[in-house]
Amino acid sequence: MKQIPFNKPYLTGKEAHYIYQAVYSGKISGNGMFTKKCQTFFEDRYGFQKCLLTTSCTDALEMAAILANIQPGDEVIIPSYTFVSTALAFVRQGAKIVFADSRADHPGIDESTIEGLVTSKTKAIVPVHYAGVACDMDQIMSIAGKYNLIVIEDAAQAVDSFYKGKPLGGIGHFGCFSFHETKNIQCGEGGMLVINDERYTKRAEIIWEKGTNRAEFFRGEVNKYGWVDTGSSFLPSDMLAAFLYAQIENLDEIQNRRNAIWLQYNNGLKPLADKGYFRTPYIPDYAANNGHMFYLVTKSMDERTQLIHFLKEKDIYPVFHYQSLHKSEFYNAKYQGKELLMADFYTDCLLRLPLYYELSDHDVDSIINQIISFYKDPNVTNKN
Numbered sequence: 314m315k316q317i318p319f320n321k322p323y324l325t326g327k328e329a330h331y332i333y334q335a336v337y338s339g340k341i342s343g344n345g346m347f348t349k350k351c352q353t354f355f356e357d358r359y360g361f362q363k364c365l366l367t368t369s370c371t372d373a374l375e376m377a378a379i380l381a382n383i384q385p386g387d388e389v390i391i392p393s394y395t396f397v398s399t400a401l402a403f404v405r406q407g408a409k410i411v412f413a414d415s416r417a418d419h420p421g422i423d424e425s426t427i428e429g430l431v432t433s434k435t436k437a438i439v440p441v442h443y444a445g446v447a448c449d450m451d452q453i454m455s456i457a458g459k460y461n462l463i464v465i466e467d468a469a470q471a472v473d474s475f476y477k478g479k480p481l482g483g484i485g486h487f488g489c490f491s492f493h494e495t496k497n498i499q500c501g502e503g504g505m506l507v508i509n510d511e512r513y514t515k516r517a518e519i520i521w522e523k524g525t526n527r528a529e530f531f532r533g534e535v536n537k538y539g540w541v542d543t544g545s546s547f548l549p550s551d552m553l554a555a556f557l558y559a560q561i562e563n564l565d566e567i568q569n570r571r572n573a574i575w576l577q578y579n580n581g582l583k584p585l586a587d588k589g590y591f592r593t594p595y596i597p598d599y600a601a602n603n604g605h606m607f608y609l610v611t612k613s614m615d616e617r618t619q620l621i622h623f624l625k626e627k628d629i630y631p632v633f634h635y636q637s638l639h640k641s642e643f644y645n646a647k648y649q650g651k652e653l654l655m656a657d658f659y660t661d662c663l664l665r666l667p668l669y670y671e672l673s674d675h676d677v678d679s680i681i682n683q684i685i686s687f688y689k690d691p692n693v694t695n696k697n
């Protein structure tokens with residue numbers, strides 16, 4: 314039988330061509346021609362004020378943590394059900410992470426719990442747009458305004474996704490994107506910091522280029538180039554930007570296909586979801602869907618394990634993810650907060666189905682049919 318992997322990075326066909334151009338342009342370090350083309354694309358298409366490519370979303374989050382001036386002892390509110398980097402970038406600055414629970418209807422942060430977690434030490438909120446589905450940003454921005462907090466959107470999964478028509482990553486003070494090969498558009502490893510508050514723009518460029526004012530110097534704005542601040546080498550080689558540019562040119566085509574696959578899953582699995590066998594993704598009215606992820610929420614971990622086993626025997630490879638970070642080996646002993654029941658529930662019961670550009674209609678149908686036959690199996694103890 315044909316194997317259906319969880320993910321297969323899509324190549325548009327132009328990647329090698331643009332890398333070749335970058336290589337023979339004679340300038341393949343950072344902030345070159347393709348880097349500028351990519352940044353300008355995002356600024357023009359989404360109206361982002363300033364974009365800086367980075368080597369990962371993790372790097373973009375680290376830059377945001379430095380720019381937000383997070384100091385040892387500061388508190389940062391983060392959902393527990395997320396990827397490690399969302400918290401790690403702030404832990405590296407010495408922050409105390411205050412973990413929030415997920416919503417009952419969606420794995421994203423439960424906005425209604427955020428205000429109760431704010432103390433006099435709180436500096437920032439980091440909402441994660443899980444599966445590219447927007448958090449309720451009006452609610453989050455209003456809490457941030459009331460307590461004077463900085464909002465850093467982890468938009469790693471949220472390229473080309475919207476909240477009430479506004480592009481995600483463009484609402485908080487900062488937005489952080491990922492172009493890792495598991496994301497909608499990718500360059501292997503890559504990311505981008507979006508700066509939405511111009512008070513931070515100049516410093517962001519300096520931190521991006523090893524604490525130097527090189528970017529200003531090359532624009533002729535200063536006549537000396539030197540060490541002026543902290544920072545690191547956050548900028549990617551122009552070869553990576555060249556790869557990414559080929560993806561960007563095909564963004565609409567990629568998004569159309571991914572959204573079509575998502576809808577096919579949703580339509581095909583809706584009858585079972587309606588009967589209560591499992592849950593399919595909930596998309597609030599204020600959120601758009603960017604076809605990043607299709608998942609099921611099973612009734613128990615045991616049922617999920619059986620379903621994975623069943624699908625793997627048919628050469629279909631779904632995956633689960635995110636051990637709640639407050640229960641991770643690294644953070645468990647430091648954690649002093651409440652039980653986070655919904656985060657633990659998604660840790661146990663959420664299952665991601667294969668979703669990539671080259672997945673055919675036929676592949677999606679066969680995955681749907683296998684899931685239907687699993688739930689018809691009288692040996693499945695947890696079915697209704």
Ligand SMILES: *Cc1c(COP(=O)(O)O)cnc(C)c1O
Pocket residue numbers: 368369370371372395396398399441467469470490491492493502503504
């Ligand atoms: C992928 C991802 C990251 C990390 O992105 P990298 O580019 O691999 O550093 C961070 N947060 C979330 C929610 C992600 O999905």
